[in-house]
Amino acid sequence: MAGSAAPLERTHAVPQGASAPVIDVRGLSLTFQTADGPVYALSDVDLQIADGEFVSFIGPSGCGKTTLLRVIADLERATGGSISVNGMTPEEARLKRAYGFVFQAPALYPWRTVGRNIDLPLEIFGLSKEERRKRRAAMLELVNLSGFEKKYPWQLSGGMQQRASIARALSFDPKLLLMDEPFGALDEIVRDHLNEQLLQLWAKTGKTVVFVTHSIPEAVFLSTKIVVMSPRPGRIIDVIDCDLGPERPLDIRETPEFLKIALRVREGLRAGHSYDD
Amino acid sequence: MSTTSIPLVGAARPGLLGKLWRGNVGPVLVVVAAIMVVWYVAAVAMNWQGVSERFARMGQDASAGAVFWQTMAEDRPMLPVPHQILVELHKTVLDVAPTSRRSLVYHATETISATLVGFLMGSALGVLLAVGIVHLRTLQKSLMPWVISSQTVPILAIAPIIVVVLGSIGLRGLIPKAIISAYLCFFPVTIGMVKGLEAPDRMQRDLMRTYSASTAEIFWKLRLPASLPYLFASLKVAIAISLVGAIVAELPTGAQAGLGARLLAGSYYGQTIQIWSALVVAAACAALLVVAVGLLEKAVMKAMGGRP
Structure with missing residues (x-):
């Protein structure tokens, strides 16, 4: 993504004093009542995301990663605990148009x-x-x-x-970019390419990005912080700091540092019984 | 690999006739020809008894050949043959001034004006009802059963009532007919439009929610454009039954003009050729109206970036 877009330069990346987290989640839980009894989509989730971070939620389907993103976006309401986005409730943040949301499909209006x-x-x-x-x-x-x-x-x-x-x-x-498995439906070659471009775009704009994925390499390649989640009930197993530096060519995925982090993600997923039948 | 190229079978550039034949024209002509054959056979068979009995009454001993030719030349046949209808159409469409009461153009214009006014009223009503039903839960519960039961009332029963009631308050001519048309044609528009307004998927609606868009913005920028393909499908049905409504409205009310009046007069006097000519004109009008809506649809869809 070449070229510079003047209005998007790091205008807000400068921390204002001891900056409060952009997203602050404490003891959050969300239970869906269904005909077959309650489904614990999220249970006692704690998470802080600072300004300018690139955070990935990873886990198997049903681990609540998309639900957590939708709670942040005020597309779902939590049933317990507290959450603030830019120091506001998610609803206030949504009404103030604090975030941009990218869905699993492009969801462009065809007309x-x-x-x-x-x-x-x-x-x-x-x-x-x-x-x-x-x-x-x-x-x-x-x-x-x-x-x-x-x-x-x-x-x-x-x-x-x-x-x-x-x-x-x-x-x-918006200061905040929420992405719900945005490249999940694309083939791997296109996905690699878009990952590189997204990284450049993030570096250029300094947005805070929350990114849902179920691809370990994608999460490690993109993130500064990886949140490993596990299902039944949806919860956080591990939070891994992952700073591979600002320059990340695709080749970085073959380096020992990269593989070490990938291994830790996989261990976290295994500890959360994500690989059980 | 040999270098000689093998000519592709059928790759020769087709002439105009060939092109027409490969399009819709060929199949349509085949069907029309088949209908003509069945029609002539049926007409001869159905008129045979009447003709031979008449020859017998007149004391003539007609040959089968004479009876055969006479079955296609009766004044008031049980079933007229296509060329009799064509002759009648020629007489009533081309030979008479279009303002004359004997002109089918005059009658068709009368019916089509009522059809169009009724169609516009009915479609507007249908769209308004759909918008209400989609946005207000109470309307969905209270209105939908009435919308559906309105269509279970036979229009033939209700048409004279409407005409008489409106006549008593001084409304005559086009308006009562248009109202009966509208009564018939709002229904498919409501049903199609409700479906269309609810067509946007969850992602498209969530997107609007992330923008905190108002109900009005969601309507204008998402629901309405998404509903248009459904609306046009309904409008094609609506315009056809709108014509039916206008003709039905002319039948029981002693209307002086219109295709329905023409049908009624024809059946009073046993003028089968006249009835069939009116029917053919009515069918042509319906086809014309549906095609017109189809062309409008094409233009709108093209403006909305539809795949060619």
């Missing part, structure tokens, strides 16, 4: 061109036409889609569509 899809949040937030045009151009450049503004989603490949959806999530410059 809008790529440009107008990126425009969607800007229209809703009531930005002026001129401001929207500027942001749109900057975003398209940021995700390497300049020249595709007038194309419809079906004219783009899956990877390009997901890049457009990332541009849409970043268009209103």
Whole structure:
């Protein structure tokens, strides 16, 4: 993702004094009542995410990683414990448009061109036409889609569509980017490529990113912190700091440091019975 | 590898006729031809008894050949043959001034105006009901059963009541017919539009929630555009039954003009050829209206970036 997008330079990455965590989760639990009895999606989860971090949630299906992300986004409500996002409740944070959300699928509206899809949040937030045009151009450049503004989603490949959806999530410059298995549906080659681009984009913008995945290499490659989760009940098994430095070529995945962290993630998953039948 | 190229079978550029034949025209013509054959055979068979009895009454000993030809030339046959209808159509469409009461163009215009007004009223009502039903839970519970039961009332029973009631308050002519059309055609629009407005998937709706979008914004930017394919499918059904509604409204009410009036007059006087001509015109009108809605759909879908 070449080119610099002026409005997105590290404007907020400077910590304001002893910065409070962007996301502060304490004793959080969420129980779904179903016909077959309660399902403990999240149980007693504690987690702090600081400004500018890249945090991955990893675990098998049913471990509550997506649920936890949706609680942060106020798309689900916790049934116990406390959570704050930017020092507010998730609902207040959502109403203040504090985060951009990237879904498992691009979820582009098929009747809008790529440009107008990126425009969607800007229209809703009531930005002026001129401001929207500027942001749109900057975003398209940021995700390497300049020249595709007038194309419809079906004219783009899956990877390009997901890049457009990332541009849409970043268009209103939220501090926080929430990503729910954004590359899960893409093939490995495209995924590698997008991982590299996402890393560059993160370095350039200094956003706080919360990233849900079930790929160990993806989590280790991208994150500064890996949260290993396990199912029944959904809980955190291990939190692994993982700073491989700012420069991460794809080859880094063959280095001993990388493999060591990957091993620790796998051990965490095993300890959480993630590999049991 | 040999260098001689093998000519592809059927790769020759087709002429105009060939192109038409490969499109819809070929199959349609085959079906039309088959219908014509069945029609002529049926007409001869159905008219045979009447013709031979008449020859017998007149004391003539007609040959089978004479009876055969006469079955296709009756004034009031049980079933007229296609070329009799074509002659009648030629007479009532082309030979008479379109303002004349004997012109089918005049009658068709009368019916189509009522159809279009009814279609617009019915579609607007259908869309409004759907919007209400989708947004208000109470409406969904209270209104939907009425919407469905409205369609179980036979329109033939209710049409004269509507016409008489409206007539007593001074509404005559086009409006009562349009109302009966609207009564029939709002239903598929409501059903299709409710489905369409609820078509956006969870992700598309969650996206709007992450923007804290208002109900109005969700409607205009997500629900409405997502519903349009469903709306057009419903509109095609609606415009066809709207025409049925207008014709039915003309039947029991002694309307002076319109295809329904023409059908009724034809059946009073046993003018089967006249009835069939009116039927053919009605069918042509229905086809024309459905095609018009289809073209509108195509244009709208193209503007919305639909896959060609």
